[in-house]
Amino acid sequence: MARCVSSHCSSSSTLSFNNATNLPRTSLLPSRPTAISESLTHPKTHLRLQFQLKSSNGYPPNAVSLQDGLAGNSASNDRFVETKTGQVPISQSENVESTLSITVVGASGDLAKKKIFPALFALYYEDWLPEHFQIFGYARSKMTDEELRNLISRTLTFELIKSLKMARCVSSHCSSSSTLSFNNATNLPRTSLLPSRPTAISESLTHPKTHLRLQFQLKSSNGYPPNAVFLQDGLAGNSASNDRFVETKTGQVPISQSENVESTLSITVVGASGDLAKKKIFPALFALYYEDWLPEHFQIFGYARSKMTDEELRNLISRTLTCRIDKSENCGDKMERFLQRCFYHSGLYDSEENFGELDQKLKEKEIGRQPNRLFYLSIPPNIFVDVVRCASRRASSENGWTRVIVEKPFGRDAQSSGELTRCLKQYLTEDQIFRIDHYLGKELVENLSVLRFSNLVFEPLWCRNYIRNVQLIFSEDFGTEGRGGYFDNYGIIRDIMQNHLLQILALFAMETPVTLDGEDIRNEKVKVLRSMRPVKLENVVVGQYKGHSKGGKSYPAYRDDPTVPKGSITPTFAAAALFIDNARWDGVPFLMKAGKALHTRRAEIRVQFRHVPGNLYSRNFGTDLDKATNELVLRVQPDEAIYLKINNKVPGLGMRLDRSDLNLLYKSRYPIEIPDAYERLLLDAIEGERRLFIRSDELDAAWALFTPVLRELEEKNISPELYPYGSRGPVGAHYLAANHNVRWGDLSGEDS
Numbered sequence: 019m020a021r022c023v024s025s026h027c028s029s030s031s032t033l034s035f036n037n038a039t040n041l042p043r044t045s046l047l048p049s050r051p052t053a054i055s056e057s058l059t060h061p062k063t064h065l066r067l068q069f070q071l072k073s074s075n076g077y078p079p080n081a082v083s084l085q086d087g088l089a090g091n092s093a094s095n096d097r098f099v100e101t102k103t104g105q106v107p108i109s110q111s112e113n114v115e116s117t118l119s120i121t122v123v124g125a126s127g128d129l130a131k132k133k134i135f136p137a138l139f140a141l142y143y144e145d146w147l148p149e150h151f152q153i154f155g156y157a158r159s160k161m162t163d164e165e166l167r168n169l170i171s172r173t174l175t176f177e178l179i180k181s182l183k184m185a186r187c188v189s190s191h192c193s194s195s196s197t198l199s200f201n202n203a204t205n206l207p208r209t210s211l212l213p214s215r216p217t218a219i220s221e222s223l224t225h226p227k228t229h230l231r232l233q234f235q236l237k238s239s240n241g242y243p244p245n246a247v248f249l250q251d252g253l254a255g256n257s258a259s260n261d262r263f264v265e266t267k268t269g270q271v272p273i274s275q276s277e278n279v280e281s282t283l284s285i286t287v288v289g290a291s292g293d294l295a296k297k298k299i300f301p302a303l304f305a306l307y308y309e310d311w312l313p314e315h316f317q318i319f320g321y322a323r324s325k326m327t328d329e330e331l332r333n334l335i336s337r338t339l340t341c342r343i344d345k346s347e348n349c350g351d352k353m354e355r356f357l358q359r360c361f362y363h364s365g366l367y368d369s370e371e372n373f374g375e376l377d378q379k380l381k382e383k384e385i386g387r388q389p390n391r392l393f394y395l396s397i398p399p400n401i402f403v404d405v406v407r408c409a410s411r412r413a414s415s416e417n418g419w420t421r422v423i424v425e426k427p428f429g430r431d432a433q434s435s436g437e438l439t440r441c442l443k444q445y446l447t448e449d450q451i452f453r454i455d456h457y458l459g460k461e462l463v464e465n466l467s468v469l470r471f472s473n474l475v476f477e478p479l480w481c482r483n484y485i486r487n488v489q490l491i492f493s494e495d496f497g498t499e500g501r502g503g504y505f506d507n508y509g510i511i512r513d514i515m516q517n518h519l520l521q522i523l524a525l526f527a528m529e530t531p532v533t534l535d536g537e538d539i540r541n542e543k544v545k546v547l548r549s550m551r552p553v554k555l556e557n558v559v560v561g562q563y564k565g566h567s568k569g570g571k572s573y574p575a576y577r578d579d580p581t582v583p584k585g586s587i588t589p590t591f592a593a594a595a596l597f598i599d600n601a602r603w604d605g606v607p608f609l610m611k612a613g614k615a616l617h618t619r620r621a622e623i624r625v626q627f628r629h630v631p632g633n634l635y636s637r638n639f640g641t642d643l644d645k646a647t648n649e650l651v652l653r654v655q656p657d658e659a660i661y662l663k664i665n666n667k668v669p670g671l672g673m674r675l676d677r678s679d680l681n682l683l684y685k686s687r688y689p690i691e692i693p694d695a696y697e698r699l700l701l702d703a704i705e706g707e708r709r710l711f712i713r714s715d716e717l718d719a720a721w722a723l724f725t726p727v728l729r730e731l732e733e734k735n736i737s738p739e740l741y742p743y744g745s746r747g748p749v750g751a752h753y754l755a756a757n758h759n760v761r762w763g764d765l766s767g768e769d770s
């Protein structure tokens with residue numbers, strides 16, 4: 019126990035944890051075994067040799083596999099080991115011995131006493147522990163090292179040996195000071211220590227439409243109804259569950275006694291003066307209110323730098339609110355009532371003081387109820403972290419949940435995205451971050467899994483044996499009008515492909531999830547994304563629109579946009595071929611195409627099936643068998659539809675074949691207005707349903723696919739092929755498809 023030196027366990031350990039990643043330093047070390055092997059010092063290595071040969075990572079399990087740290091790092095040749103004589107490259111450090119520190123978090127608890135310390139002692143007694151080790155107990159309880167030893171010694175069985183070997187536990191090392199330092203060091207939000215069970219307070223009590231989503235609730239990702247109030251979501255909650263309070267009109271009431279305390283929801287739209295807020299977020303919130311999806315008690319705050327009164331905000335947003343065409347009765351009244359719940363606070367994005375003022379205003383509206391807070395970051399990405407810092411420190415809910423919806427872009431590449439995630443996680447837990455990709459909220463994208471997994475006719479065909487290629491197509495019939503400044507820094511691959519189209523691809527191609535749980539679905543998406551090959555430059559075509567005149571009207575070039583730098587080579591169009599290296603999709607090209615200023619506005623998924631082997635009717639199709647291929651089209655927008663192209667006999671006495679569609683056109687089948695994607699996603703965020711939001715590992719996997727090619731395009735200054743505004747895009751896209759034996763389905767001229 020002389021190894022348990024106080025300076026290791028106290029403030030210095032804090033420092034090493036705190037630095038940048040908040041992870042133990044080992045996590046930054048390489049994921050291959052180093053020359054330093056514990057086998058040199060481990061008395062029992064030979065006994066485990068057989069197992070070593072079979073260990074899952076291919077390396078001996080008790081070699082000092084530094085990848086066993088919390089988050090391994092893949093680079094391997096520039097790392098060092100600290101020795102008494104300074105830093106030594108790992109490769110030259112055969113003689114540097116390792117030491118193992120085991121920290122039992124919750125050391126005062128039952129499991130620790132009954133099982134963990136006795137197990138450690140047994141390992142030690144049997145000489146399985148390495149020569150150099152120390153054990154720390156960590157808990158909230160105040161205890162000296164000696165007290166810890168007394169506590170655990172009661173459960174150790176080998177009395178005699180125990181007294182000899184316990185001498186290793188030298189005083190002052192596992193003391194309360196080490197407890198404190200670890201506490202600071204981890205930087206884990208206190209809430210992460212909270213139990214993940216729902217409390218008695220459930221929003222379902224006040225949610226008028228809960229029953230309608232009930233079926234889905236049963237499957238919600240965390241195993242609890244998504245609109246149960248999860249107190250662990252609080253930004254800075256309190257770790258013990260029995261000492262939390264709710265403010266009521268009559269004072270503080272412990273949560274355990276507060277079943278009757280209703281919750282209230284505060285939604286803050288940060289960047290309320292902006293384009294997205296006006297166009298999408300406020301209208302979506304109104305639509306939810308109009309359809310009775312919002313809880314009974316709620317208030318909406320706009321927050322931005324612009325100076326505005328509440329009344330001015332109401333005027334601003336009222337211009338974009340619309341009533342459902344199918345239920346326009348009392349719309350004016352409802353709009354007025356909705357607007358009365360909207361307020362505005364002007365403040366800077368990096369001012370904790372201004373967010374403190376917002377907090378005061380929120381509290382005034384929330385009084386008497388348990389507050390839950392949702393922040394929507396509808397602002398440029400360079401101020402995401404400032405806002406999250408200020409909001410988390412000064413405006414998060416004290417005894418309800420706090421969640422933050424983050425708009426894209428999530429970085430420009432793998433590195434900047436990782437950095438953004440790391441910064442956000444200084445203030446938020448992953449569970450509180452709702453990274454929005456609004457394509458996941460679109461009706462047809464949501465339906466993709468239903469189509470696949472609840473229809474026997476599709477799932478068996480969903481593989482390389484039957485599917486020849488899959489096409490994911492996005493086109494807009496307008497340019498970057500007004501958003502050129504933002505767009506030029508990103509380009510179409512980052513704006514559409516790496517997120518919207520890739521998300522659809524992942525949903526399309528993933529394996530069957532274990533359940534419809536958000537986590538299960540996202541696990542499958544990550545798996546399929548990680549099975550994909552990074553996109554290669556030879557499989558990419560880029561284009562940019564140029565000015566064009568048609569019918570006496572002239573359309574500007576991308577470079578005519580005053581916010582776009584002169585001579586910009588940012589692509590406004592791209593086509594790419596992607597591949598999934600797994601058993602289901604081996605060899606099937608997934609073609610993506612995305613462009614602005616094209617001839618039409620459309621987003622669709624097209625699945626082209628293989629030719630019918632030995633087709634009896636092949637002579638009816640002539641030599642072009644592609645014309646007879648079955649194609650399943652999911653038209654995401656406009657005019658949502660699912661149709662299957664089939665070959666059919668033209669009625670009559672002869673034998674003439676015809677291409678026809680089995681067509682499910684939504685507006686014919688479902689005479690209702692389809693909710694906007696933002697409505698669905700806002701409601702999910704309010705209910706704590708994460709299924710349609712991007713998890714950080716999904717994001718990492720997505721960036722890993724596109725970052726190399728994006729870098730290459732930039733480094734090589736690849737010029738985009740120019741295409742006229744309003745055209746079908748660059749010809750290069752056809753060659754790319756042809757290289758993979760594909761024809762773009764949207765250009766076949768068969769669709770209406």
Ligand SMILES: NC(=O)C1=CN([C@@H]2O[C@H](COP(=O)(O)OP(=O)(O)OC[C@H]3O[C@@H](n4cnc5c(N)ncnc54)[C@H](OP(=O)(O)O)[C@@H]3O)[C@@H](O)[C@H]2O)C=CC1
Binds near residue numbers: 293323324398401
């Ligand atoms: N607009 C769209 O269609 C879409 C937007 N998005 C994303 O949503 C977010 C918001 O988009 P959008 O509304 O178009 O953005 P805006 O450019 O309109 O910005 C929103 C607000 O942020 C403030 N702001 C703008 N620029 C800066 C700056 N440089 N520094 C500090 N504050 C600034 C302004 O408010 P004030 O000056 O009052 O503080 C502005 O009203 C962005 O992340 C965007 O990428 C995603 C999909 C579509």
Ligand SMILES: O=C1O[C@H](COP(=O)(O)O)[C@@H](O)[C@H](O)[C@H]1O
Binds near residue numbers: 456494513621
């Ligand atoms: O995220 C974005 O999406 C829009 C297209 O969204 P849609 O719902 O209208 O199809 C696109 O115009 C914009 O460039 C991009 O940032």
